[in-house]
Amino acid sequence: MIVRRLPKPAGIMGLGALFILMLALPRILGPYWTNLLNDMGIYAILGLSLNIILGHCGLFHMGHAAFYAVGAYVTAILSTRFAVPILWTLPLSGLMSGVFALVVARPIIHLRGDYLLVVTIGIVEIVRIALVNNIFGLTGGSNGLLIINPISIFGFQVFSPAHFYYLIWSIGAVTILLFYLLQNSRFGRALNYIKQDELAAEGCGVNTSHYKLASFVLGAVWAGMIGTIFAAKIETVSPQSFSYSESVLLFAIVILGGAGSIPGVLLGAFLITGLPEIFRELQSYRLLFFGAAMVAMMIFRPQGLIPPGRRFYKVRPYLGRFPCGIAARSGARRGISLSASPGYPAGTDAGADAGKPARGPGDMIEEQA
């Protein structure tokens, strides 16, 4: 995150104010703009899910719309053919999309950079064509499927823009929180190691193909679940919604906002979905502006509008506990004998127990006990 550490009370007050503002927005803005916020929310969450793959892991994946499509169609098919309540399909959409990602990503995961990009574009096209051709007789061809049942949460029906607003942005908040925690973990770091130098990551003990695949599957599961919400919101699920240009848009959200940065992706989603609406009169120049903005970004700010911040680690308790460098250690040894055995840094856990090898593989686990 950009903000390394806000002072606690200010941080909490800021979050509280934001929360109240978010609650009030649909009333302030009215249905038209609320609907826009809903689109923005969907793109933001999709962007965050793509950010795991593209932003954190550095995999050039331009077929995210395919995963999103699988989720939306799972919901549409189950809802129209089998009358399954929409929210029940949510986990299944995620699951199916994840399995789909696993199957298609497995054989291509070793491809690098632009090669992967081309293949993922292929995937999104294949999915779209399969949908148009009414695959398995389930997808309704180019007309798609019409969902009749609204989402119902404990009998409460979600249909107005404001309802969707609260649903989408609640999911958005949970997504932000979970992905924030994830990026500050062993998993998140592993993805970044791969992005920076895959060969070095593998050489340091990171199972790179496992993590690359895991990032694909996680991104797909999330996109699939958002597919469910999208299906319920748009009511007609058809192949046009999952075209290649949709994938490009998501790609642009991540790259423009800042690859690997949650605030960056949120800003990216806001700009890419919001600005064209705000400047509606300039509609016809929209693509021109969009293209020019992308070119300018790549030249002047390739890291994105809000590049990822540094992680914060609580290292203070450990600093100064271990004599630093050979000079310090040999000095210590020449003075009072701090260490029982000459090879060990004086005063460490390892030095205290000279009998056992200091750096066995279980070293860290032992220290934790």
Add this chain to the structure above:
Amino acid sequence: MSILRLRGLSKSFGGLVAVDEVSFEVSRGGIVGLIGPNGAGKTTVFNLITGNYKPDEGEVIFENKNITGLLPHKIVEMGIARTFQNIRLFPEMSALENVLSGCHCRMRSGLLASMFHLPGQRREEQAALETAVKELAFVGLEEQYDNLAKNLSYGRQRLLEIARALASGPRLLILDEPAGGMNDQETQDLIGLIREIRGTGISVLLIEHDMNLVMKICDYLIVLEYGAVIATGLPSEIKKNGRVIEAYLGADNLLEN
């Protein structure tokens, strides 16, 4: 008692035989030097040991287990850590995070534990931080913990790679030209550091061009030329070996002092 044994290892690239039936052993607790002129195939031998390349023929035996053809991360997990000849740190990450990458294979938290920061995950993360700081201090880089790897001096980047390798808790450490780009003082310190590493029970196999360093710290040498082993022995024996002096051509004066 040897910790690592290479048996008839061969590797060619197209028509070029880079490594030609190489066999040698690294004794447990030893510091073994792999030397030879540029292009002799030393780095390729390392890449065969660490799983970056698969040998055309031959086996790599580590602690009596055949590790030939395993993926590099598996080999790190088994207890062999390495550094790279052309430094390969994670440039945009802090020194601390670079060392944490070494801890990765000793941690267990999966996706869900990471996503929800479960208690076990938090404990593991703290333990990893402690290990990382310990290794940073060990190589003398504690104060640099928050600096980006790319902003460190060349010599320090080499030390950071060593700290990162140590963080994986290896029993064999493989160093590819660790003194490359270091000044005299840094090289002196490095000699002390490698001795300390051995003192903690880690065996060391290193490639080095600095003959001064090699003669000082290695207790056994293997000389490679055109991919094949041309001599093995104690540093004092290698110094006098006619074949080796010839292989190094004008470098014989280096071997004298």
